[in-house]
Amino acid sequence: MSSGPLSGKTVIDLTTALAGPYATLLLAGLGARVIKVENPTRGGDSSRNNSPYLTAEGLRLRRTSPDDMSVSMLSRGRGKESVTLNLKQPESKQVFFDLVRNADIVVENYSAGVTERLGIDYAAASAVNDRIVYTSISGFGAQGVPGDGKAMDTIIQALSGVMMTAGEPGDAPVRFGLPIGDLVAPLFAVIGTLSAVLDAERTGKGQHVDVSMLGSLTSLVACEPFDALESVGFPLRTGSFVPRLAPFGTFRAQDGWFAICAPTDAFARGALTAIGKAELADTDLFATRDARVDNADLLHRMIGDWAAERSLESAIAALEASSVPVAPVRDTAAAVRDELVTGRGEVTPLVHPKFGHHDGLYGSGVPMVFSRSQIDISAPAPGLGEHTDSVLGDLLGYDPDRVEKLREAGVL
Structure with a gap:
């Protein structure tokens, strides 16, 4: 059992790519049980198909065996359990709602409107568990925007104005090498989620937590009054100096x-x-x-x-x-090997469940140190669907025959 501050809390993780999985990674590191729901027809979380891969022979640009795992999943999947569930199958709804009944938190990062079309949105989840905290991370917010509303980190950087805060006056826009839009939104999502959990413990009622990538990053840009500074003669972009x-x-x-x-x-x-x-x-x-x-x-x-x-x-x-x-000014290789951050667990080695640690592979830790609670994000990322049988059997009480029938029907 976890001794983290979120020990006893269960999270249903419907996320993919980076913004959502980073939020649930932090929740897992803080001690929550995170059950990652992945689509079996698409190879699970898209991060599983991000090159490079850790293989028995080391890092490779392509998979060489079924045991190979992407570096992205090695990092973002740590401390989670993986369940396969095809949410486009009608029979999947019952499984999903049974998971929600046994959970405290749901986190998803579909485009706005997708969960409603699938019938798994906050309204549907709260109907079976009115204490559920349902957190949505999207590009522009749950209300959506004209067009397809899809957002990637570079799109959010462009729209937020952050690309025009670095470089010299007159330079081309500067894209941050760190995917800052994808990383800032999950931080606010975790803050909102934990706030709503505290409120649910006080009131007995959960709620929908709606976090947008654009709003999260733009709110940070607004921390500096760039317009006002320009009006008194300070250039917006100052290069190497302030x-x-x-x-x-x-x-x-x-x-x-x-x-x-x-x-x-x-x-x-x-x-x-x-x-x-x-x-x-x-x-x-x-x-x-x-x-x-x-x-x-x-x-x-x-x-x-x-x-x-x-x-x-x-x-x-x-x-x-x-x-x-x-x-x-250090390069990233030197920075992530600093004993000050590795000793505090703020950066941790990535470990493949079969191949172990490959030198040079490090991932985000949970950059908090508690005086009593223990933070642990060392458990390797799971294989796709590795925990389907145990979660459905132990948590939901499904017997093996039921699980097998769901698998034969393409639900799992």
């Missing part, structure tokens, strides 16, 4: 890059001391925050010229000696 917080940004040394964040008077004085310009800290150019903002280009150019003549190690050492917040 002039209104100078000195603040990334700089190139001879053998690598580093970042500094030194907007306060004390930190700025430290930066000027480190580059051998301590006497400028009390001048009209840099003595105050407003003065440094006015002269941000000059200040950043001075630091950049100084850095260009030094090794990364010596530049960082000089800034640290002057108590300036500074760090090297």
Whole structure:
């Protein structure tokens, strides 16, 4: 039994791809029992068919045996049980509703309107369990939009305005390499889900939690008043630096890059001391925050010229000696291997159920540390339908003959 804070809660996971499965991954890591419902006619979650695959011989672009599993599923399927259920078959509804009766939460990320057409929407689920918390993650919200309403991460990045917050003025839009739209929405979905669970425990009534990818990402863009900043002369796109917080940004040394964040008077004085310009800290150019903002280009150019003549190690050492917040810009391989994050379980090795861990494969942990509860996301991802018989038998009480008849009818 899990000792996580959500121990005793059961989640019916109807999600696929990334946004939904990441939400249920977090719920599983927090201790909930997550039962992943997958369509057997389409090979299950689309993530199962994302190249590359972990095979007995290592990573490959194509499958070589039925035991091979995509890296995407190795990461997103951890800690879950897999049940196959063809929700387009009429007989599947009874199985689905029996699952809902025994659950606390349903999470789905179909396009708006699909669950209603299938007869498995919140109205249908709440009719059999009025305590159910039913969370929907979609591109634009449950009300949908004109057209097909389908959304991928890059579409959401484009619509949210986030592509125009990075790069230099006049540059082409910059797509974030991290699928930020697909990752932000599930965070809000988990917050909403757990809030609704608390409310259901208080009131005895569940509810529908409706989270849109566009709204989630745009809400973060709105945290910075870009329009107002532009109106007083700050460019929307500032490249490597943030002039209104100078000195603040990334700089190139001879053998690598580093970042500094030194907007306060004390930190700025430290930066000027480190580059051998301590006497400028009390001048009209840099003595105050407003003065440094006015002269941000000059200040950043001075630091950049100084850095260009030094090794990364010596530049960082000089800034640290002057108590300036500074760090090297690391690549992802170095970042995910940092003992600070692996030791806290914030990043964890990915393990294939048969082939074990392949060096270099790491996945998201649950980046929270509780004083009493235990977080565990180490259980390998399941094979497609691996737990169908046990879930239907042990949880729902179906006898083996009934399960076999459902399988013969194409329901499972």
